[in-house]
Amino acid sequence: MNASVAPDPMLPQPWRVQAVRRETADVVSLDLVPLAGAPMPFKPGQFNMLYAFGIGEVPVSLSGDPADASRFVHTVRAVGAVSGAIAAATPGTVLGLRGPFGSAWPVAAAAGHDILIIAGGLGLAPLRPAIYHVLANSERFGRIAVLYGSRGPAELLFHDELARWRGRLDMEVEITVDHADPSWHGRVGVVPGLIDKVAFDPKNTVALVCGPEVMIRFTVAGLRAAGVADDHVHVSMERNMKCAVGLCGHCQFGPDFVCKDGAVLAYDRIAARLAAREI
């Protein structure tokens, strides 16, 4: 196949799993390389549709470094048939891949501002490319903070990196868990409770938020209370997706198609919808 011609977005292309890293009991990260051609460039916040042969296809965010053009990295939690099959891949397994799709975290527009990167649970995976980008260009940003929460210590993703980021002088990292175990000496509580633990200038801050919808609701409320303007808050939404290109209708969230207008959406645009139920 000719790598210079963009493939039909509806046709999965075969990609080989090169490496598998276990992150938690039910989460793995996969490095993927195409059987033909080279990975396409992607922007932090974008996702691919991953296909397990004969089983099905699901949206999964890119979680690797956007500056690394040699592979795609995906971090997948096994929750059902398709994600389970993808998470069970071993080096050599071939998966189908369509993408990258969707909008991006506005990392370029955030330059010159303090930046708050706020993740709940698996939400750290779609934010990791933004973190890589911000750290690689830290001189362009004001204060940089990562706020991260998970259910328990065993569910925390990317331990080694979190430890490394914590050691950096150009960023703050705050971590909390809903339920501690005896090994945990850190904070206990929900993610919005971390907002006032870090320093930022609310008038000059961009916040990127990803996690379960309920976590997003409480976090944006916390950011509002802290004085961050709604149009400086960006969230990543999750909806059922079948096509990823605006044709199947499944991902609708009010007037937006989450697959092509999102998944990253400016909060001021969706505030009313997010406040209502079952939109």
Added chain:
Amino acid sequence: MPEPRTQPSVLLGARVLLPRPALQDLIDALAACGFEVIGPRARDGAIVYDRLRRIEELPAGWTDRQDGGTYGLERRSDAALFGYAVGPHSWKQFLHPPQERLWRARRREDGFAIEPEPAPPSRLAFIGVRACELHAIAIQDRVFMGGAHKDTGYEARRRGAFVVAVNCGTAGGTCFCASMETGPRAEAGFDLALTELIGGTRHDFLMEAGSEAGAALLAGLPTRPAGAADIAAAEAVVARTAASMGRTMDTVGLKSLLQDHPEHPRWDEVASRCLACANCTMVCPTCFCTTVTDHTDLAGQEAERVRHWDSCFTADFSYIHGGSVRSSTKSRYRQWMTHKLAHWIDQFGTSGCVGCGRCITWCPVGIDITAEAAAIRADPAAHGTKRGTSHGNP
């Protein structure tokens, strides 16, 4: 595909008369050009769209009686061929098939290879496309061909299609195209349009070409010039239809009316009647949602992906791990109607409703989109159940 251009534009826009028997010549000419001709037929108590070879297969002398939740065929006092409104079928089923394989995959030594589905073989000619249906096709054109990613199958079928429109001579009991400004006259989007002129001993069609291809086809048919009286008679047919619409829809400010009132108590009220059966979405000529299923053979060597029509009224439609986003019937009806009449305008620059009335007629409990919109308009300030957003995890 280049069309014969012997006498370009001679007939484009001009009106000529085609006598009833010569409609067969039109069908034959289309078939001779390689089209598979589809048209209306009376079958199982309804007007449906199917393969058409002979004009005798057309529903001569039939009309339909439609109201909320009601449909039936009745005899007319004349032998009109197009003397009914629209039935349960629409042209959507041909351009955007209910079920379609997207690709096949085969395992290989180094993984698997995907084979795209070949382009559809035949070209389709549609006879009897109503003005509202022309608009519905134009709306689906925007959905499937107007964005960054086009639907290749739809595009191939659509580009190859030849459209013969019919100006409506009868409004159905649930029609409201006049309110939606989509009918009853076919204004654009057709190759040929006809108006049936019937009465006394006369039975002719006033023909109008809307494209070079239509004009070229018409040039080969046994037509005769239309006089001022014929043209006036055709105008009168459309005017009479416009004046006898079964329903009306007030579209002024409708978009914000719906988008601003997601908690209106009417949504709860309609949910108490709606069965979430999805009939309305299946018969709607603009509803485009689909899902896919992936299969393998028993040996696990071959796989395929098949796409089917789907409906926002099902629980699976909005399922994400942990549950459906829209688990209540209220939220699903609200999604359907608000999408149709409001979000569609943001998404595609046009309403998603063409006023064909199918969703009203084919709803088993007769829920009427025009009545639901009117109810919200009547009391937009009504308050629904308070939404709790600040306390507790849902």
